[in-house]
Amino acid sequence: MEVEREIVLPVTREEAWEALTEPERLEEWFANDVELDATPGGHGVFEWDNGEVRHAVVEAVEELERLVLRWDDEGTVELELLEHPAGTRIHVRETAPDWGTALELHASAAWATA
Amino acid sequence: MGDRVGAVFAALADPSRRYVVERLASLGRATPTELAGELPMTRQAVAKHLATLELAGLVHSRREGRNTVYRPDPTPLRDATAWMERVGAEWDDRLAALARHVAEHGAPGR
Numbered sequence: 001m002e003v004e005r006e007i008v009l010p011v012t013r014e015e016a017w018e019a020l021t022e023p024e025r026l027e028e029w030f031a032n033d034v035e036l037d038a039t040p041g042g043h044g045v046f047e048w049d050n051g052e053v054r055h056a057v058v059e060a061v062e063e064l065e066r067l068v069l070r071w072d073d074e075g076t077v078e079l080e081l082l083e084h085p086a087g088t089r090i091h092v093r094e095t096a097p098d099w100g101t102a103l104e105l106h107a108s109a110a111w112a113t114a
Numbered sequence: 115m116g117d118r119v120g121a122v123f124a125a126l127a128d129p130s131r132r133y134v135v136e137r138l139a140s141l142g143r144a145t146p147t148e149l150a151g152e153l154p155m156t157r158q159a160v161a162k163h164l165a166t167l168e169l170a171g172l173v174h175s176r177r178e179g180r181n182t183v184y185r186p187d188p189t190p191l192r193d194a195t196a197w198m199e200r201v202g203a204e205w206d207d208r209l210a211a212l213a214r215h216v217a218e219h220g221a222p223g224r
Contacts, residue, residue, distance in 0.1 A: 005206065009213060015220060019212060025215070029211035030211075090212075092205055094201050096120060
């Protein structure tokens with residue numbers, strides 16, 4: 001099971017990549033306090049003002065194209081940068097491990113709500 | 115909660131188990147023997163699927179005399195749906211903040 005979102009940013013791919021990978025930029029939108037080494041196997045620590053702290057490891061990184069973080073609870077977040085006429089399209093996919101597909105959820109949700 | 119929801123989806127990843135749980139949901143309650151009579155499966159196969167489903171919290175069993183009676187429980191699925199809603203809402207907020215941030219960052223002189 002996964003959650004997907006998309007947004008188009010009116011900026012170049014380089015600018016979008018910086019906003020997604022540089023700690024001081026991530027602190028402007030992702031979490032209140034961020035440490036991130038955006039290299040393969042690099043560590044990340046994300047802290048929010050409500051006391052939540054999440055640790056991550058960089059599972060994959062393709063400069064200007066893709067960043068995959070694996071949370072310590074085993075879920076992953078994939079950030080993908082894609083061409084778009086208005087700038088750069090960002091595709092987000094957050095997944096939890098061993099979960100069936102969304103299709104299976106819908107199939108089983110039919111009886112959950114019946 | 116991630117592990118618990120993971121067990122739910124692992125349990126439902128098998129089409130036969132979905133079949134068992136859906137049939138049980140429509141019956142409301144049933145023994146493995148009754149379910150096997152309704153499904154193209156042996157009683158042993160049904161019992162095995164029910165055990166997996168019970169570990170995931172999707173069904174509950176109760177001893178009634180010589181029989182074990184199973185009932186469906188959709189509560190764990192609501193947890194999974196809640197996870198999707200929570201994570202989706204988080205990303206909606208974050209991406210709105212990201213859009214504001216890049217607009218401000220890139221605004222004057224860049």
